[in-house]
Amino acid sequence: MQSITKKLTEIVSAAFEKCGYDPKMGVVTASDRLDLCQFQCNGAFAGAKIYHKAPFMIAEDVAAVLREESIFSKAEVVKPGFLNLTLTDKCMLDIAASIDSDPFCGVPQAEKPETIVIDYGGPNVAKPLHIGHLRSAIIGEALKRLARACGNKVCGDVHLGDWGLQIGLVITELAERYPNERCFAEDFDPDKDSVPVLDAEMLCEVYPTASKKSKNDEVFKDKAHTATFELQSGRPGYIALWKEILRVSIADLKDNYSKLGVDFDYWYGESDADKYIPELMKILEDKKLSYESDGALVVDVAKEDDKAPMPPVIVRKSDNSSIYATTDLATIIQRNKDFAPDKIWYVVDNRQELHFTQVFRCARRAELVPEATELEFLGFGTMNGSDGKPYKTRDGGVMRLSDLINTVTDASLDRLKGSELVSEEDREDYARKLGMAAIKFGDLINHRSKDYIFDLDKFMSAEGKTGIYLLYTVSRINSIMKKAGDAKAELTGIYTDSERELILKMLMTGDVFDRAMSEKAPNYICENAYQLAVSFSGFYHENHIINEPDEKKKSSWLALAALTRKMIIKHLDILGIETVENM
Structure with missing residues (x-):
């Protein structure tokens, strides 16, 4: 299904056109002033010069048409030309019901599904994983799941360092x-x-x-x-x-x-690209791109508009051995042959940006992939300690990833010791899920390009913007539904402002997924999941769902709780976070 703003943009654009104005002016966005309206359109300002009319007059013409639409409870103009829109409760309920019945839970599906290869993980064999591998793994996994949730065909490749x-x-x-x-x-x-x-x-x-x-x-x-x-x-x-x-x-x-909770579709390594290196060298030679420099074979990739020096990319060292650039270029040939991808995304440390700029430019000059194939570097920042420097063990060494996993799992076990809701046999599994929720959400809530401070105490908190808080919200809804038993659950109306706020958050979820996909940024999914949980908390504290005597209200509130749970779980699944039944 379409995102709500796209759907409203179509309606408002048609209204602009009906009034004799350019329909492109009908773009609708979410309002940042919910006390005034839910959505707004500022297209009338662009039409002022074109049609030599005051923005207020253009907006009023369009508003008059929109007032005839049954979906709007309010379509009003605020000077000098803002068009403010608010949906009827019935419209909101209808869209919420369609999200509930949608197999994709309201996540907009790609109009033209694409084949995307995501290169993430990138560990070297013969070495243990350390915390430096954490971000690539969980960011790449989230992007893979996000792209799939949006209807694309996605291949995740670990790209092992196994040949150097x-x-x-x-x-x-x-x-x-x-x-x-x-x-x-x-x-x-x-x-x-x-x-x-x-x-x-x-x-x-x-x-x-x-x-x-x-x-x-x-x-x-x-x-x-x-x-x-x-x-x-x-x-x-x-x-x-x-x-x-x-x-x-x-x-x-x-x-x-x-x-x-990271799963790769392919366990290819640099060695798998080795057989394509002769083909690469021949292409570079035939196109007269490669030449010798100090005994090495290089390709110029500098451009006239470069603001900083751009060194040539070395494709063969003076001792005739291959290096990272060689295998990365050969891997592009391999991926093009195996998958014919529309896009190849590289989830790699920010410090590798120069390397991939060189590789991508060389690939373009050599025409290793069609011009339309997107090659994109998705850099990520550093996970730092409280001192603002890359996270280290207490003795100053680089922490092994297995040790980090054990640390957060042990911390989770400590939290569960006094819980009567979790059985002894389930505690290990629960502790693992809580620990992973803590470190994954604590990482992914930050934009992937930014550095962040690893703070286990903060990440393990059941309050605030944490993965534990989201698991607690799902657990709370589980408890509500269990107490409700076989009670009827059906959306019948909106009875309080807190419901309206929660449903509006649900309606905006499609736009959040569109933005997350467009920017390749899972932090938007994290933020939206948190906002859903906060809105549900407000709704829960305002209304006594189980003890509500009005059966119609109770039924609607139970349905709203169930839909909230479904949507939060959808968000968490895309983030690679598993839920627990009780907390």
Whole structure:
């Protein structure tokens, strides 16, 4: 179904046209003065110069037509030419009922559904996930769910870092520890020989050791670069060991992402794009875009109107190895062949913006995708501690994501210890859901491009703008509906101002989803879910739903409570937040 402002814009535009004015002036927006009206149109001001009439006169002509429409309880003009509109209660109830029966719960569906690939997550194998991976995962997941909720075909790709120097470092360190393993022998036979069995904890220790060693030991560093090159060249023993590293790493990554409620459709990595690199190089050569510079192969991507220097993008290093730009460009070729997407979104740290500007410009010059295909960098800010610096552990290290998950889960368990509403057997599951709601909502309520302060005490609060507050609201409605039993629930009227305010919030939800999709910003979904909960709280405290003696009112209030629950749950589902029955 259409958003309410689009629907009203069609009606008001038709009224402008009926009066002999340009229908484009009939754009309707939500009012920021609900004490005056619900919606407004300021198009009359644009018509003043065109039609040589006072805005007040144009607006009055249109208002006279709109007063004949049964959906408006008020269509009035305020000088110098504001057109103020308020819907009848019947119209509001009819739209609320249509939202309730809509399989999409009022989320506007794309007129022309698009195929969208979302690149998010981006972890490196052989390394543990840390809190730096949190934002990419939960923002990308929310955007994926939002785009799908709006009717698009969406593919989420984790895009593993599985083909770069970090693998060479791990191979080199393992070779020093286990020099007699057959995978390090020149005559390794994949049909007969085996590789050492690895585990996630071992890899979490091996990589930082190797990384630190490479910074102080030039010989070790050179060996790691050689190992990376030989892996990418197909050395059998290294390929076999690499597959074992992937097996262990991906299992560990899937376990952690699962706890976050993040699910990728594709587990492709840089290695999957490797076979497209020769095609990429040929395209760049045939189009005379690539040239040698200091032994490396580069492509110029600067533009005349650049306000800052734009270095060329390196597509092959002087040692003939590939780098991130190479695999990112090859991945664009792969995605175009596999999905023919209308859009490719990259949910990546803000600090990667220059890199992706270079990659996108190179892709455009090389015509790796059709001109109409959108390549968009969706940068996100940093999760900071109370000192305003990137969040660290107490000893100053980078916190592992698994440790963060355990911290919030333990905090949730503490909250549930005294609860008589949650059984002992359900507490672990409830604690996980509460913890995830806390950190996800605490993150997503901020615009993705902004830095924010991670404050667990604030995020875990049952009051204020938190995920816990939203779960509590759903739990409260669950309790109401349980007490009501089989009582009839049907929207029959609007009896109080608090109902009218709540229903209006519901009516505006379609516009919120339109804006969130347009700006690729889940924070609008968070804010709207919170506003629905606050409006419901006002309605709940003003009216005694269960004890209401008027059965008609009680029935309508129960239906309104049920619809509120449905809509909040819809919002939370898009944010990747699970609800709980009781709190």
